Amino acid sequence: MPMRNRRWTEWALSAPSVFWLTIFFVIPTLLVVAISFHSASPDGGIGKEWTLQTWRHLSNPNYPAIVWRTLWISAATTAGCVVLALPCAFAIARMQKKWRAVMAGLIMLPFWTSFVVRVFAWRLLLHPEGFLKHLLLSLNLAEPDSQLLYNSGAILLVSIYSFLPFAIMPIYAAAEKFDFSLLEAARDLGAKSFLAFRKIFIPGIRRGVISATLMVFIPSVGSYVIPDLVGGKNSELIGNKIYQRTFPDRNLPHASALSAIMAIGVLLPLGAVALFLKRQDRNEALRIAESNGVKQRGGAV
Amino acid sequence: MSDFLVFDSVTKRFGALTAVDAVTLGIRKGEFFSLLGPSGCGKTTLLRMLGGFETPDSGRIYLDGRDITDLPPNLRRVHTIFQNYALFPNMTVWDNIAFSLRVARYSKSEIRKNVDGMLELIKMADHAYKYPSQISGGQKQRVAIARALVDRPQVLLLDEPLAALDLKLRQHMLLELDIIHDQVGITFVYVTHDQGEAMSLSDRIAVMNQGHIEQLDPPAKIYEAPRSGFVAAFIGDTNFFEGTVTGIEGDYCKLAVKDFADILCFNDKSISAGSQVHLSVRPEKIRVTTTPPPPEKGSRINVFRCKVTDIVYQGTYTKFWVLSGAHRIAAIKPHSRFLLGQAAITWGDEVYCWWHPDDGYMLEQFTAEDANLVQMPPVGYSAPKPPTATPVA
Numbered sequence: 001m002p003m004r005n006r007r008w009t010e011w012a013l014s015a016p017s018v019f020w021l022t023i024f025f026v027i028p029t030l031l032v033v034a035i036s037f038h039s040a041s042p043d044g045g046i047g048k049e050w051t052l053q054t055w056r057h058l059s060n061p062n063y064p065a066i067v068w069r070t071l072w073i074s075a076a077t078t079a080g081c082v083v084l085a086l087p088c089a090f091a092i093a094r095m096q097k098k099w100r101a102v103m104a105g106l107i108m109l110p111f112w113t114s115f116v117v118r119v120f121a122w123r124l125l126l127h128p129e130g131f132l133k134h135l136l137l138s139l140n141l142a143e144p145d146s147q148l149l150y151n152s153g154a155i156l157l158v159s160i161y162s163f164l165p166f167a168i169m170p171i172y173a174a175a176e177k178f179d180f181s182l183l184e185a186a187r188d189l190g191a192k193s194f195l196a197f198r199k200i201f202i203p204g205i206r207r208g209v210i211s212a213t214l215m216v217f218i219p220s221v222g223s224y225v226i227p228d229l230v231g232g233k234n235s236e237l238i239g240n241k242i243y244q245r246t247f248p249d250r251n252l253p254h255a256s257a258l259s260a261i262m263a264i265g266v267l268l269p270l271g272a273v274a275l276f277l278k279r280q281d282r283n284e285a286l287r288i289a290e291s292n293g294v295k296q297r298g299g300a301v
Numbered sequence: 302m303s304d305f306l307v308f309d310s311v312t313k314r315f316g317a318l319t320a321v322d323a324v325t326l327g328i329r330k331g332e333f334f335s336l337l338g339p340s341g342c343g344k345t346t347l348l349r350m351l352g353g354f355e356t357p358d359s360g361r362i363y364l365d366g367r368d369i370t371d372l373p374p375n376l377r378r379v380h381t382i383f384q385n386y387a388l389f390p391n392m393t394v395w396d397n398i399a400f401s402l403r404v405a406r407y408s409k410s411e412i413r414k415n416v417d418g419m420l421e422l423i424k425m426a427d428h429a430y431k432y433p434s435q436i437s438g439g440q441k442q443r444v445a446i447a448r449a450l451v452d453r454p455q456v457l458l459l460d461e462p463l464a465a466l467d468l469k470l471r472q473h474m475l476l477e478l479d480i481i482h483d484q485v486g487i488t489f490v491y492v493t494h495d496q497g498e499a500m501s502l503s504d505r506i507a508v509m510n511q512g513h514i515e516q517l518d519p520p521a522k523i524y525e526a527p528r529s530g531f532v533a534a535f536i537g538d539t540n541f542f543e544g545t546v547t548g549i550e551g552d553y554c555k556l557a558v559k560d561f562a563d564i565l566c567f568n569d570k571s572i573s574a575g576s577q578v579h580l581s582v583r584p585e586k587i588r589v590t591t592t593p594p595p596p597e598k599g600s601r602i603n604v605f606r607c608k609v610t611d612i613v614y615q616g617t618y619t620k621f622w623v624l625s626g627a628h629r630i631a632a633i634k635p636h637s638r639f640l641l642g643q644a645a646i647t648w649g650d651e652v653y654c655w656w657h658p659d660d661g662y663m664l665e666q667f668t669a670e671d672a673n674l675v676q677m678p679p680v681g682y683s684a685p686k687p688p689t690a691t692p693v694a
Contacts, residue, residue, distance in 0.1 A: 185387035187374040188352060189401035189448065203391040284434075 029263065036257035044250030054253045058261075063241075067261060070238040073152060074220040077159040081167035081216045082209060084160070088168050089208070090201065093175035104172065107165050115162065119229050122158045123149065126230065150232030158226050163219065167212040174208025175201075210273055218266050238262050305330035305488060306351075306456060311360030313346050320346040322512035323360065328490065333482050335491045335499040338509035339535065344492045347509075348458050351490065352381045364455060375404075380449035381458040385465065386441045388433040394444050395420070395429040401452045419447040422484065439470045443477070450485055459491045463498060475501055496536050500524070508532050524583075530664050530671030533581040540587070540630050541672055542580040542661075546572055553658050556580065560627040564603050566661040579667040586660035587632035589621050591646060594655045604655040605630075609648055611678045621646070622678060623654055629677060630654060 036054055039047035092103045110118060125132045126148040136142035148154060182204065186196035202209065224239025231237065238258055245255035304327030313321040321343040328334045336344040349355040350362060353374035362370045369377055380401070388397050398419050402412045420426045423443040428436055436444070442462060449457055462478075463471045479502055482489050493499050499506050500520045507517040508531075516528040527533035530541060542564055544556030554568040556578065566580055588594065589609075594602055607623035607630065618635045632654060634646075646652060 179385070179387070181383055181385060181387045182389060184354060184374070185381070185383060186389070186400070188354075188379075188381045190375045190404040190452070191400075192375055195404065200389055200391075 032256045033260050036253050036260055038253050040251045040253050044252070046252055054257045057254070058257055063258075066236055066238055066241055067265070069152065069235065070221060070262075071265060073155055073159065073237065074217055074223075076156055077163060077220045078167075078213055078217045080156070080160040081164050082171070082212055084164060085167035085171045085212060086202070086209075089172035089175045089205075090197070092168075092172050093178065094180065100176070104169075107168050107172075110165065116225055116229075119158055119162065119226055122154075122161070123229055126154055126157075149230055150235070152231070152235040154230040155227050155235055155237070158230050159220050159223060162226065163216045166215040166219070170211035170215060171205060171208040174205035174211075178204050207277075210277070214270065214273060217269060221262060221266050238265075304328060305332075305365055306490075307363040308347070309361045309363065311347070311350065311357045311362060313343075313350060313355060313357050319512050321350070321357070324512070324514055325360075326507060326514060326517060328488060329504075331486050331488055332504045333479075333489045333491065333502055335493060335503040335506045336509055337493055337496060337499040337506050337536075340494055342509040343512040344494075344509050345460060348381070348460055348490065348492045351456070352379055352458055353377050378453075378455040379458060380452075380454040380456075381460060382442075382445050382449055382462045384461045386433075386445040388441055388444055388448070390433050393430050393432055394425065394436065397433070397444055398448045398451050400448060405452060407452075415451050419451045422450075422481065423447045438466050439474060442466065442474055446478075446481060450481075450487065453485075454487065456488045456490060459489060461493055461495075462491075463493075463495070471498075478502060500536075508535065510535070526662060527581060528665050530579060530581070530667035531674070533662070533664060534671050534674035538584050538631060539581045539675060540584065541667070541675065542582065542628075543667075544578060544580065546574050546576050546578060549574060558628075561625065562605055564661065565601055565658040566663060567659045568663070570663050570665070572663070579664045580661045581664055582656060582661045584620065584631040584633040585618075585635070587630065587654055587656045589623065589632045589634050589646065590653050590655075591650065593653050597657075602655050602657055603661075604653055607652055607654045609646060609650045609652055612646070612648060619646075621652075623652060625654065631675075631677075 035046055037050050037052065039049055039051045039053060041047045092100055095103065124130050127133065128147070128149070130148075133142065133148055136148075137144065142148075178201065182200050183196045186200045187193065191199065222239055223237065224243055227235060227237040227240050228243070231240070238261065242255050242258045242262070245251045245258065306328040308324050308326045310323045310325050311321055312319065312323050324343075324347060336347060338344045346355060350357055353369075353372060353376075357370060360370075361368055364377070364379070369379075389400065392400070395416060398416045399412050402415060407415070417426070420429055423446060425440060425443060425447070428440065433441060433444070445462070446457075459478075463474055466474060475498060478489075482502075491499070491502060500523075503520055505517060505519050506523050508515045508523060510531050516523060516532045518526075523532060524536055527536065527539075533539045533541075542556065542558050542561070544558040544564060546554050547557045547563070548555040549568065550565075552568060553565050554572060554574075556564045556566060558564055564580065570578075572578060589607075594604060605625045607625040609621055610624050610629070611622035613620040616636075618633050621632045621634065623630050623632060
């Protein structure tokens with residue numbers, strides 16, 4: 001009876017969020033998928049009849065190339081952000097308490113300026129007549145006619161810049177709880193600093209790294225302002241295509257199909273991570289249960 | 302220098318605080334050496350400099366004739382047992398122990414042989430594939446020891462390794478540490494604030510206070526012949542008497558103590574008449590009896606009439622605080638035969654307190670703060686009065 005009571009309370013407590021997510025997330029997502037199986041009407045609406053025409057159209061080699069580019073730029077952005085965030089979070093976590101708060105504040109400072117304005121600022125920096133180009137020219141690191149703007153490299157650079165705080169914060173949160181005496185122990189046992197960092201610190205904060213990966217990867221798959229402003233004709237991402245199909249072209253079924261593909265691109269890694277974490281939790285629970293069992297049998301001293 | 306491990310006037314400052322003040326000290330090979338002192342005395346800083354986690358501001362550290370002062374921790378054959386053990390939570394017991402061997406790129410078969418050998422030594426072969434979260438505090442302790450000993454370091458540092466364990470386990474681990482030290486023959490440097498641990502394990506103890514070493518001696522000498530008031534009061538319990546030498550009688554001298562009777566004590570420092578000295582007398586050397594002591598042949602005894610002010614019953618002994626003149630004296634009476642009918646000494650009793658002149662020890666050094674280290678029941682505390690019946694209205 002108390003067990004059933006608890007069940008009921010659990011249901012009651014989660015009902016509002018389940019209701020919210022169903023109405024505003026699950027149903028709209030299914031609608032989007034459904035729209036992709038309709039034809040487009042010439043006036044920009046959605047045709048009545050069901051068809052596979054849109055999906056057939058996506059086999060045009062243009063689209064796999066765009067999907068592929070979106071995935072690799074997102075993956076590279078994620079990798080770049082995590083690699084930069086690790087030493088940064090490590091350094092902050094080792095600071096004195098008051099400095100940690102200051103640094104966390106500084107990391108959040110860019111959010112005081114509009115995202116679009118910040119991306120636009122990069123256009124000026126990367127512009128053929130911009131500061132960075134002149135700097136690289138004077139250092140003999142660039143040819144006079146090399147292009148910094150309007151390519152995949154520019155998208156990658158600006159994406160890493162934009163998403164870096166989302167990687168630092170979860171990794172820092174994990175690093176703050178990390179027991180740094182473990183690194184001393186590793187050094188004490190003969191490990192060089194970097195080996196200790198790699199073998200002890202990174203495994204110790206892996207949950208933070210996983211969160212950072214998701215926090216960067218998911219928005220960068222859907223990113224469209226950055227490629228729109230600093231990307232070129234040959235570096236379109238799936239986000240740009242969805243925008244094009246939705247607004248200039250008014251082809252909603254097409255936009256929906258692309259959205260569905262994007263959703264899959266996000267859900268697959270998410271599912272993989274969820275599975276991994278669940279497995280770890282289960283193993284941990286098993287380990288704890290097992291050791292408790294040992295204790296109860298009086299085996300442990 | 303013949304010592305295996307040498308600190309040569311090592312100083313370490315943290316801002317305005319001098320944690321270690323020109324410490325010079327030599328540790329012998331294979332020795333079980335303890336650094337004992339209250340928290341903040343600099344013992345842990347000394348240990349961390351030995352491990353390579355702090356660099357001295359001045360002075361050098363030599364290990365086996367080699368200057369190791371500026372070597373990073375990973376290049377010293379010195380391993381540390383951390384207070385919280387610092388076992389790697391993402392590795393099994395086996396992998397934890399194998400860590401240093403893997404880092405040093407030993408061959409697979411050698412790693413296996415050494416790790417299995419260590420597991421045998423700490424009797425944990427059955428737990429090799431468990432994670433640190435699955436084993437008990439005492440087991441973690443043993444794994445930390447195995448992990449630090451597996452690649453045969455020159456010195457093992459132990460930073461209050463038993464502080465996190467409960468009493469029974471601590472006593473058990475003390476024995477085990479002793480056995481392991483005998484088996485591996487590696488030099489152990491043990492940091493603790495617990496005098497019991499230091500006394501029972503060490504070959505020699507360095508008692509530290511405010512960044513310097515007060516005394517470096519074997520345990521019995523530290524206890525029985527403390528050099529300073531600090532050592533006498535920090536190790537065990539004691540009574541201090543301050544007096545002026547009024548006369549020399551053979552090997553003994555007579556002290557005139559203010560507000561107290563004259564005390565006779567053994568004059569091992571060849572002090573001349575007129576000088577001011579401090580005497581330390583351990584409570585267990587002082588007898589408390591209701592009858593005067595039996596006369597002893599050929600020697601004189603210090604005997605005082607006192608009044609019992611406090612009693613603490615401890616099972617194996619009873620501790621008394623008695624008052625004589627303005628002096629409060631602590632004395633310990635061991636329990637031997639227990640007789641139910643016997644009238645025990647109780648609060649307010651007039652008793653005889655006495656000790657042999659050989660049992661008082663003259664201190665070389667004494668400061669007023671040392672007297673504060675002696676634990677006393679609050680002044681003015683009086684005997685519990687028998688309950689008086691309150692008339693019911």
